[in-house]
Amino acid sequence: MNLEVRHVTASEFPDWTRALDTGFLRPPVMADEVVAGRLASTDLARTQGAFDNGRCVATFRSFTQELTVVGGAVLTADAISNVTVSPTHRRRGLLSRMMAADLTAARERGDAVATLIAAEYPIYGRYGFGPATSITEWSVDVPRAGLDPRWASPADGGRIDLVDGADIRKLGPEFHDRFRALQPGATDRDERWWQLNTGQAPSGHAWTEPFYAVYRSAAGEVEGLAVYTADSTWGDGKQPLNTASVRRLTALTPAAERALWRFICSIDWITTVRTGYRAPDDLLPYFLPDPRAARIVTHADYLWLRILDVVRALEARTYAVAGSLVLEIHDDGGPAAGRFRLDASPAGADCAPTTESPDIALGARELAALYLGDASAVRLAALGVLTEERPGAAAVAESLFRTARRPWCPDVF
Structure with missing residues (x-):
């Protein structure tokens, strides 16, 4: 089978997007405006595809990323994403060819490391990647946690405000730059990230508008951000059994982190909090009077690293x-x-x-x-x-x- 691996052109990008969504088991048809938005933020010089008689059957993309390392320094990383091989073309060495070309280009650019989030564990070790960070997700049984039901606001003089996506696009970038300087393993976020994650830019997937909470210190400084959604579940006897799902929560200080978790756990009708992916040594369980109320539901590798x-x-x-x-x-x-x-x-x-x-x-x-x-x-x-x-x-x-x-x-x- 004559399979051509090469960079993708703008005219081929819709077909590349179809192959990408096929590989991730998503509907392979996407609105033209979504494809155009993806293309506008994609560096085609770092976007590869494998083609069989003109049809894209494998995808691979990389981009420049800033990675915070221990001590707060930032390394330029070759961030790898959108890696798929269509089920009809597996085991033909397509990923190996695309990976080799990308890592060679990364070394020539002078990138010190390469990064990726591995969907499957066994794949990337053979290319010199190793799991460099892990994540843990907890499910918090709020009634069992032993929290004071009279809690209304932080005791340290700070405050929590609910804001909207437009506010987050203004406050978020500067706050995240302060946060990532303190957190080894954290990466930068470009403007499109903020647009996609506040619903301003269409992603091609159903968007659920979340709640945004901002923690401000007593001096008025933004020191924490939380994003969460909530379902609407009621049990027998007309009792609320709602779950708050945290999409992300980051803070500059333990006080800000504690206040945001306490706020989410205090929301009326919320009986369960799903924390989203946290660091394995996250402080959350020990913010609770009864840490056993936080049950681990996920623990896995996350960011993979390759030293170049x-x-x-x-x-x-x-x-x-x-x-x-x-x-x-x-x-x-x-x-x-x-x-x-x-x-x-x-x-x-x-x-x-x-x-x-x-x-x-x-x-x-x-x-x-x-x-x-x-x-x-x-x-x-x-x-x-x-x-x-x-x-x-x-x-x-x-x-x-x-x-x-x-x-x-x-x-x-």
């Missing part, structure tokens, strides 16, 4: 303690392959190729899993995917790479 430039990536972040480590990285001829000496500290790091004997040996996938501080070097050694070449070196790697709070990516892309 080891020296730049390792020097960009800070480390929990001071120490040195020689890493032997296996990458099957890929860009992360080699032996590197890392001299790290809470203030920063120096990294360079070396011929010294290695302390640990690991794959590019495992390095990516360690990079943002989520994975445990000691556990990776126990699993046999990280090798101690010097006794105690895994513990040193653990103390260097692990972070006090786990990284979190609050967005899908």
Whole structure:
């Protein structure tokens, strides 16, 4: 079968969109205005398709992204999205061809890392990606939580206001830039993101207008945003059994975060709160007098990372303690392959190729899993995917790479 893999032209973009929606099991017919909106925000020079006799049967797109790493520095990432292969053309190497072309271009541009959200776990490890952040979702049984039913407003002098999408488009970008500077694993949001996520731009999918809540400190500064929807469910005896589903909730301080969760849990008729995807060590359960009222309903990997430039990536972040480590990285001829000496500290790091004997040996996938501080070097050694070449070196790697709070990516892309 003669399958051509190449960049997509503007005239082919509607067919590429059809293939994309086919791959994600969405209706493969989309309004012209939605296709035009997608095209306007798509860099065709970074949009690939596989074609069989002129029909698009696989899709792949990347774009420039800013990723916050440990210590607050920002790395330019090659963000990969919209990856599909039509069910009629699986197992023909189409993803491998598109991935190779994209990562080669990313290295030539000087991107230090590549990122993606993996729909399926087994796919991307063979390309050197590793799961770098995780997510957990809770379902909160509000009546059981033990919260004071007399609560009406934050006790710290702050206030919560309900606003609309237009307000969020004004307040949100500046607030999110402040938030992501504090949160390893967070990424930037462009103008189209705000338009799509406030219903201003059509996405091609049914839009449900949510509620927007803003927390302002006593000084009037925006320090938290929450977006949620609610259903309308009533039980026997005319009792309300409504569920609030949080689409996103981010805050600059624990006080702001606590106030927003307390507000959502205090809404009349709400008996269940679904939290949406949170960091695994989220504070929410312990904001409740009875943490057992928060039941975990989802726990999974989330943001996947691929190191393209080891020296730049390792020097960009800070480390929990001071120490040195020689890493032997296996990458099957890929860009992360080699032996590197890392001299790290809470203030920063120096990294360079070396011929010294290695302390640990690991794959590019495992390095990516360690990079943002989520994975445990000691556990990776126990699993046999990280090798101690010097006794105690895994513990040193653990103390260097692990972070006090786990990284979190609050967005899908």
